[in-house]
Amino acid sequence: MSWVPKRICISAFVCGLLAFSLTFAAGNDNVWAEPSYAIAMHGAPALPADFTHMPYANPGAPKGGRLVQGLLGTFDSLNPLIVRGLAVQQIRGFVVESLMTRGNDEAFTLYGLLATSVETDNARSYVTFHLNPLARFSDGQPVTSDDVLFSWALLRDKGRPNYRQYYSKVAKAEAPDPLTVRFDFGGAPDRELPLILGLMPILGRHAVDPATFEDTSMTAPVGSGPYRVGAVKPGASVTLTRNPDYWGRDLPINRGLWNFDEIRLDFYREANGQFEAFKRGLYDFRVETEPLRWHDGYDFPAARNGEVIRDTIETGMPKPFEGLVFNTRRPLFSDIRVRQALTLLFDFEWINRNYFFGLYGRSASFFAGSELSAYGRAPDERERELLKPYASHMPPDVLEGSYRLPISDGSGRDRIALRTALNLLSEAGYDLDGTVLRQRATKKPLTFEILVTTRDQERIALAFTRDLKRAGIEASVRAVDAVQFDQRRLSFDFDMIQNRWDQSLSPGNEQYFYWGSEAADNQGTRNYMGAKDPAIDAMIAAMLAAREHPAFVSAVRALDRTLISGFYAIPLFNIREQWIARWNRIERPKATALTGYLPETWWYRQVPPGDPK
Incomplete structure (x- = not known):
């Protein structure tokens, strides 16, 4: 089976960039492929090369405001990529990006992010990523193939066990030029590896000291994502601020996402105290997992008068x-x-x-x-x-x-x-x-x-x-x-x-x-x-x-x-649905992703002048 190549435009800044659908020859694992804007684990990507936004995002969502999330627990590290410490997991995604990102309406399909395109062969014996020349870390430094190789080696040797396990399967890694990186798998029978590497977090060589990488740290990481780490109160809260110079803000994959100027993560030591804080409006939404509370715990004034909205979301995912x-x-x-x-x-x-x-x-x-x-x-x-x-x-x-x-x-x-x-x-x-x-x-x-x-x-x-x-x-x-x-x-x-x-x-x-x-x-x-x-x-x-x-x-x-x-x-x-409670100052798209709720697609409600709410 062969797929017809398509000419695409990845963003308004990279018009004319060619990316082609993967071309495979039936029965021949050694056929080389042309670059593609996306890669699916099985079958073809659901979205065409010229998609304008993800179907579960509102491309017209207003920017601004603040989202406060209440989390149970605490933290003593800002590095979620290592074993030591209790890290703030939201750093991954909001601050540190990967080469590609998931399409949340599909089982497992990745679309270009730091990488504009990807290529592999029918056997998936290798994968090559072509980086977006506009990609920048938050300090203005360009994202290069050297940073990708550095991140791969660092996480293979010093990262969490899953990174060590996955990335050690790479037999050879090389950078033919500053915007291209290739990984060869040496015959490893693992067709998921190109996608696993596509989701690899990318760190800047200039911003990381390998000697201290495995130590817990409150030093804010330098990432290429839409947010930067702002105020940190150890064990209590972390504030992420939207980077106004974020390089990827106009990519189709990001339209309608990352809408809040500020995201604050507040940590609570005890579940009942966490819920009481929500009732007082101290944070904006909660994912409810307790049926008793969902059944009769939301009978408080703000929930009765509509200030707190309860959403029951059916997902297409296996039940937890x-x-x-x-x-x-x-x-x-x-x-x-x-x-x-x-x-x-x-x-x-x-x-x-x-x-x-x-x-x-x-x-x-x-x-x-x-x-x-x-x-x-x-x-x-x-x-x-x-x-x-x-x-x-x-x-x-x-x-x-x-x-x-x-x-x-x-x-x-x-x-x-x-x-x-x-x-x-x-x-x-x-x-x-x-x-x-x-x-x-x-x-x-x-x-x-x-x-x-x-x-x-x-x-x-x-x-x-x-x-x-x-x-x-x-x-x-x-x-x-x-x-x-x-x-x-x-x-x-x-x-x-x-x-x-x-x-x-x-x-x-x-x-x-x-x-x-x-x-x-x-x-x-x-x-x-x-x-x-x-x-x-x-x-x-x-x-x-x-x-x-x-x-x-x-x-x-x-x-x-x-x-x-x-x-x-x-x-x-088994929880049959996702139970989400949110204050009505937070709005979300009408469409829901296959995976369920996605706070990165939400936005702060713009209150008209004179509206008491």
């Missing part, structure tokens, strides 16, 4: 997976039968009815609500072939798609679930000794700690300990602040935690970071459960090697099936 995570590095949880038994003992029906007004759904899938989910779905022939070497180690009902999460009678005292769980625990070597469950060989009681950091997590954990006590299991709940929780989570210093994973419609290399065997012993990754399963690694590899969408979907479903089979976490609930 929220679960109580077993740390299988602990001997207690290394036995899958123990994990299965504890899953049976969690009474979701009682908790959902009594705590959440029945607003939550539940699924064992890590890609729930999408075509990528294997839950309740029989495998197709491609899946069966992928799973064949590992099928003997998988529960037959999970493999065949008939497995369902246990449904209790909702009484909080389900005898059938208790009996089944105790039978599994007996198989694992545990017996009831009066009211205490003990290991048969050592007589040690089965006990563990659930680490929590919010009152909502604590409430769920306490309800679970009640269910566990009926089985003779003594679980304690330890509440710690956000800083300590994050430190212990990143270092895998816990028995059980509550955690959430958000997935896209185009999962890729990050799956190794979430569940890959290598990540299990690498602190700072998100493999909190310590999964080490060759089946998981093989399914991720198959997913990355897929060229066509049907093969990709089968590989992701096979991955989902292996994760479900491992019983690595007790599924808690």
